[in-house]
Amino acid sequence: MKNVKTTLASVVAVAALGLSAQASAGTTLDAVTKKGFVQCGVSDGLPGFSYTDSRGAYRGIDVDVCRGVAAALFGDANKVRFTPLTAKERFTALQSGEVDILSRNTTWTSSRDSGMGLNFTGVTYYDGQGFLVSKKLGVKSAKELDGAAVCIQAGTTTELNLSDYFRANGMKYTPITYDKSDETVKALEAGRCDVLTSDQSQLYAQRIKLANPDGYVVLPEVISKEPLGPVVRQGDDEWFNIVRWTLFAQVNAEELGVTSANVEELAKNSKNPDVRRLLGAEGEYGKDLRMPKDWAVKLIKQIGNYGEMFERNVGKGSELKIERGLNALWNNGGLQYAPPVR
Amino acid sequence: MSTHVFKPDLPPPTLSVGVLGWLRANLFSNWLNSLLTVVALYLIWLIVPPVLSWTLFDATWSGSTRADCSAGGACWVFIQNRFAQFMYGFYPPELRWRVDLTVLLAVAGAVPLFVRAMPKKWVYAIAYLLVYPWLAFWLMYGGMGLEVVETSQWGGLMLTLVIAVVGIAGAMPLGILLALGRRSHMPAVRVICVTFIEFWRGVPLITVLFMSSVMLPLFLPEQVSIDKLLRALIAVTLFEAAYIAEVVRGGLQAIPKGQYEAAGALGLGYWRMMGLVILPQALKLVIPGIVNTFIALFKDTSLVIIIGLFDLFNSIHQATVDPEWLGFAIEGYVFAALVYWIFCFGMSRYSMRLERRLHTGHKR
Numbered sequence: 001m002k003n004v005k006t007t008l009a010s011v012v013a014v015a016a017l018g019l020s021a022q023a024s025a026g027t028t029l030d031a032v033t034k035k036g037f038v039q040c041g042v043s044d045g046l047p048g049f050s051y052t053d054s055r056g057a058y059r060g061i062d063v064d065v066c067r068g069v070a071a072a073l074f075g076d077a078n079k080v081r082f083t084p085l086t087a088k089e090r091f092t093a094l095q096s097g098e099v100d101i102l103s104r105n106t107t108w109t110s111s112r113d114s115g116m117g118l119n120f121t122g123v124t125y126y127d128g129q130g131f132l133v134s135k136k137l138g139v140k141s142a143k144e145l146d147g148a149a150v151c152i153q154a155g156t157t158t159e160l161n162l163s164d165y166f167r168a169n170g171m172k173y174t175p176i177t178y179d180k181s182d183e184t185v186k187a188l189e190a191g192r193c194d195v196l197t198s199d200q201s202q203l204y205a206q207r208i209k210l211a212n213p214d215g216y217v218v219l220p221e222v223i224s225k226e227p228l229g230p231v232v233r234q235g236d237d238e239w240f241n242i243v244r245w246t247l248f249a250q251v252n253a254e255e256l257g258v259t260s261a262n263v264e265e266l267a268k269n270s271k272n273p274d275v276r277r278l279l280g281a282e283g284e285y286g287k288d289l290r291m292p293k294d295w296a297v298k299l300i301k302q303i304g305n306y307g308e309m310f311e312r313n314v315g316k317g318s319e320l321k322i323e324r325g326l327n328a329l330w331n332n333g334g335l336q337y338a339p340p341v342r
Numbered sequence: 343m344s345t346h347v348f349k350p351d352l353p354p355p356t357l358s359v360g361v362l363g364w365l366r367a368n369l370f371s372n373w374l375n376s377l378l379t380v381v382a383l384y385l386i387w388l389i390v391p392p393v394l395s396w397t398l399f400d401a402t403w404s405g406s407t408r409a410d411c412s413a414g415g416a417c418w419v420f421i422q423n424r425f426a427q428f429m430y431g432f433y434p435p436e437l438r439w440r441v442d443l444t445v446l447l448a449v450a451g452a453v454p455l456f457v458r459a460m461p462k463k464w465v466y467a468i469a470y471l472l473v474y475p476w477l478a479f480w481l482m483y484g485g486m487g488l489e490v491v492e493t494s495q496w497g498g499l500m501l502t503l504v505i506a507v508v509g510i511a512g513a514m515p516l517g518i519l520l521a522l523g524r525r526s527h528m529p530a531v532r533v534i535c536v537t538f539i540e541f542w543r544g545v546p547l548i549t550v551l552f553m554s555s556v557m558l559p560l561f562l563p564e565q566v567s568i569d570k571l572l573r574a575l576i577a578v579t580l581f582e583a584a585y586i587a588e589v590v591r592g593g594l595q596a597i598p599k600g601q602y603e604a605a606g607a608l609g610l611g612y613w614r615m616m617g618l619v620i621l622p623q624a625l626k627l628v629i630p631g632i633v634n635t636f637i638a639l640f641k642d643t644s645l646v647i648i649i650g651l652f653d654l655f656n657s658i659h660q661a662t663v664d665p666e667w668l669g670f671a672i673e674g675y676v677f678a679a680l681v682y683w684i685f686c687f688g689m690s691r692y693s694m695r696l697e698r699r700l701h702t703g704h705k706r
Contacts, residue, residue, distance in 0.1 A: 044650050045663040052660050054423050056432040081494070083570075084650040089556055096559035182671055209669035319665035 028100055028232070028239035029290060037079045040066030041099035044084040047205040048314035048322070049105050049125075058082050061313040062103040065124055065230050068246045068303045069101060072295040077302040091116055094233060101243055102231040105201075112231075121244035123229045125314075126326035126335050128222035129161050130200040132207060135215050137194060142221035146171040151184040151193035153177070157224075162197055165223040185209045188216075199226055204320045222326065242289055249296045251338035252278055253305035255329055260308060263300040277341045285341055306336060397676070408667055420670040421677050424661045428677070431497015431652050437489060441500050444481045448474065471511075493571040497652035499681065501571075505578055505643040505653065510636050512579035517586025518625075522616060524591055535587070542584035548645050550577045555649035574646050582639050589631035593624030626700050633693035637686045644682075654681060 032038055042050040042062050050060040063082065071077040085093050085104055094102040095117060106112070107127075108120040133139050142165075152159055154177040166173050176193045178184045185206045188196045196206065200218060207213045230247070232240050253259070256275050258266055267279040276282040279300075280293040287293070303309055307329075314322045328334025353359075357366055369379040400415025404422075411417035421428070430438050451470050454460050482504075484490035496504065523535030542550075554573040562568070597620055605615040625632075644655040652660060658674040661667060 044647070044656070045660045047663045047665045047668055051663045051665070052427075052432070053664060053666075054427065054661075056427055083494070084652070086648055086650055088552070088648075089650065092556045092560060096562065098559055205663075205665065205668055208665065319668065 028236050029242065032073065032100055032239075036074070037081050038066055038070045038073070038101060039083060039099045040069075040080050041083050041085045041090055041093050041102040041104055042066070043104045044086055046105055047208075048201065048318060048320045050082075050084075050103075059313065061124060061309060062105060062230075064303050064309050064313060065103040065247065066101055068250065068299050068309075069243055071302040072246050072249070072291055072299040073242070075292065075295075075298040091118065094118065094231060097233075100232070100239070105228045106231055108227045108229050117234045118231050119234045119240050120229045120231055121240055122247045123227040123335075124247060125201065125228045125310075127199050127201050127226035127228050128326070129158055129197060129224040129226070130203055130222055131219040132188070132196040132198075132203045132216055133194060133219060134188075135217050139219065142219050142223070143169060143171075145173065145195060147173065148195050149174045149176055149193040151176050151178065151187045151196045153181050153184055153198065154179055158198055161224040181206065182209070200325075201314065201320075201322065204314070204322045208319055218323075220325075238290060242291060245289060246299060247306070248338035249278060249299055249341075250303070250306040250309060251329070251336050252341060253296070253300050254307040254336075255331070255338070258300055258305060260301055260304040263297055267294070267297045274340065274342075283342075408670070411670075416673050416676070417670050418673065420661070420667050420673050423667070424658075427498060427661065428654060428657050429498045430500050431657055432495040433491060433497065433500065434489075434495070437491060440481045440484075440488070440491075444478045445503075447477065447481075475511075493569055496571065498657045499654045501646075501651060502640075502643050502654040504571075505575060505646065506636075506640045508575050509578040509582050509639050509643070512575075513582035513586050513635075513639070514632075516579065516583035518590050518621070520583060520587035521590035521594060524587065525594055539584045539587050542581050543588070547578070547581050547642055548648060550581055551645055551649050553577075570649060570651060574649060574651060578639070578643070582635065585635050585638075586632065589628050589635055590624065592631060593626075593628035594620065596627050597624050629693055629697050629700070633689055637689055640685055640689070641682060654678060 040063075042058065042060075045051055046060070046062075048060055050058060050062040053059050066080050066082070067077040070080040073079075083093065083099050085099070085102070090102055090104050090106065091112075093099050102118075103124075105125075105127075106120075108123065112118060113120055131142050131145065133145075139145060145166075150162060150173050152162060152175055159175070159177070162173070162175070174193075176187060178187060181198065181202065184193075184196050184198070187193055189210055196203065198206065200222060203218050207216050207218070210216055230243055232243055252274075253263070256272065256278065258275060258278070263279065266275055267281055270276055270279070270281070273282065277285060279297050280286050280295065284293075286295050289295070292298070304312065307324075310324065310327060311317045314320045315324065324332075324334060326335050328336065330337035354363075356362060370376040396415045398415075400413050402411045402413050402415065402417050402419055405411065405419040406423065408417070408420075410419055426435070426438075430441060433441060451474055455463065455467055455470070460466070480486060480488065482491065482496070482500075483493070520535050520539055523531045524539060526532050526535070551574060554577045555570065558568070558573065601619060601623070602615065605619040610618065643653055646653050647656040647659065650656075655678050658678050662671040662674050
């Protein structure tokens with residue numbers, strides 16, 4: 001009774017506060033420095049991207065993005081706290097300031113970038129829809145899939161992409177839809193369908209679930225664009241730059257051959273001006289970002305360059321064994337490219 | 343005179359006694375029953391052996407990695423590997439004794455409540471309810487000399503129990519008050535209670551949790567955030583209170599008017615009438631309904647998965663996406679089902695015992 005009135009009163013008060021808070025948003029960097037850690041929104045569970053290991057530590061490529069920012073800012077990759085977010089919660093959590101970075105396999109699209117008060121800082125993983133087939137089928141390209149029975153998870157954009165792709169190439173197919181991705185795997189294994197389609201990063205995870213993973217192969221074609229990257233709030237360019245250049249530094253480091261093993265040595269002795277500028281031995285590039293001079297050294301030392309981060313979480317160093325593909329460096333046939341430090 | 347000697351009784355036909363007789367009477371009494379029996383046996387033969395061989399005979403019980411699980415049956419190694427996480431979530435391993443102690447204190451403290459001969463049980467119960475929650479919070483969360491463990495690190499069965507116990511302990515008194523309020527003669531009180539109950543009963547729990555997690559932060563100023571677990575606890579408590587209120591109201595309505603009048607004639611005021619005469623009878627009547635609600639609540643705690651809390655179910659779900667253990671989701675879910683079943687079955691048995699002991703006087 002009394003409770004209800006108090007609740008109503010507080011809701012009104014809270015709403016009023018909310019309005020005034022919109023007008024005076026402090027800088028994220030100041031808030032993060034003050035509290036001493038980065039609050040990072042991650043997925044509630046996606047193999048290779050964010051998951052918890054048996055000791056309860058967060059791992060994955062999305063997780064490492066946030067650890068990277070913490071390493072660059074504080075020199076300690078552990079000064080980060082994680083908030084697991086569901087797909088529906090994620091943007092609100094970022095908009096409301098619950099998290100400082102959203103690193104949760106989120107596809108960069110125009111509507112999200114422009115319509116939601118968010119900014120994507122870069123692309124940590126170029127994903128896209130692909131096909132998983134049995135090697136016994138002897139198919140080398142998706143173009144040979146005319147007449148195939150395709151297993152697919154219902155109610156996702158993958159269904160639409162699939163129909164577009166087959167129509168554009170004048171091929172026929174029989175869709176077999178399931179509610180859960182695990183069911184599609186079972187169906188492929190049981191021979192109910194010839195092909196399984198999903199985002200490529202998922203296909204590799206699903207392949208592990210098969211009794212004989214080596215008997216199946218992911219076809220090279222990618223039929224949709226799903227660039228995944230970290231997201232920050234719009235209107236705070238300082239923070240945006242920090243998150244963006246953390247990733248750029250990792251990509252540049254890979255291009256220049258800087259790894260977690262040799263970074264400290266190179267920071268002292270390298271003659272290469274690009275390396276010297278990246279690692280803070282020359283110039284004041286960290287200061288412009290309001291970060292420590294040796295931020296990139298700490299970052300590469302603790303997280304590694306982009307290639308190391310990739311291989312450790314989703315590539316050869318993990319169970320997933322995803323090929324670099326689109327995520328190779330630009331001079332190696334991929335799309336990963338970072339502007340130079342100078 | 344010759345005496346007539348009766349011949350000894352013939353034994354009954356072999357088909358009507360013993361195992362055969364039982365089978366004939368119960369399983370094959372006519373062609374329809376025979377057919378159903380055969381079909382049922384076939385179904386059992388179809389289902390039970392594979393299930394048993396998967397869960398027990400072909401299962402892998404020891405090992406440390408997925409490579410050890412090649413027997414084709416269930417891989418219980420996965421459960422063993424993650425067992426601590428399923429129980430405690432991310433609670434720091436070196437501090438887990440605090441959770442154990444909390445549970446131990448709860449059990450030890452509750453034992454006197456079940457001793458029938460204990461004097462002044464009410465006084466003890468109230469003291470227990472007033473002291474224990476603070477003690478439990480202090481032990482689990484920390485502060486005042488203990489290292490603080492943020493609620494974001496709570497998880498597993500521990501979190502499930504925290505939500506269920508707080509929900510039950512909070513919803514019960516609130517629900518009783520709401521039920522009384524709904525039957526009150528004061529219009530303002532009645533309207534408020536009816537509105538409250540109908541509002542919370544009218545929305546699904548998943549929506550309530552979602553609103554508390556997604557909408558609430560938008561109203562709060564930036565950088566101010568209410569603990570996620572606290573939000574879930576409040577949501578669950580208010581939600582379940584509305585259901586308890588309706589269950590209790592059912593009991594109140596079953597008490598004949600004469601009881602109210604008799605209590606009034608004895609000169610009892612409202613609270614004493616309710617506390618001494620009406621509620622003891624009404625609550626006894628609705629034990630099945632109350633326990634039903636609590637069991638539903640216990641299972642509903644798994645809905646906190648949508649606001650990213652790692653309860654038992656979500657911890658298991660998390661473990662199934664670890665690349666090192668991909669493909670063992672079924673084992674995880676079977677384990678979850680087993681744990682939920684143990685708790686729910688326990689609650690159900692306890693309620694049956696309670697009903698028998700209180701002997702409601704409405705037995706058939």
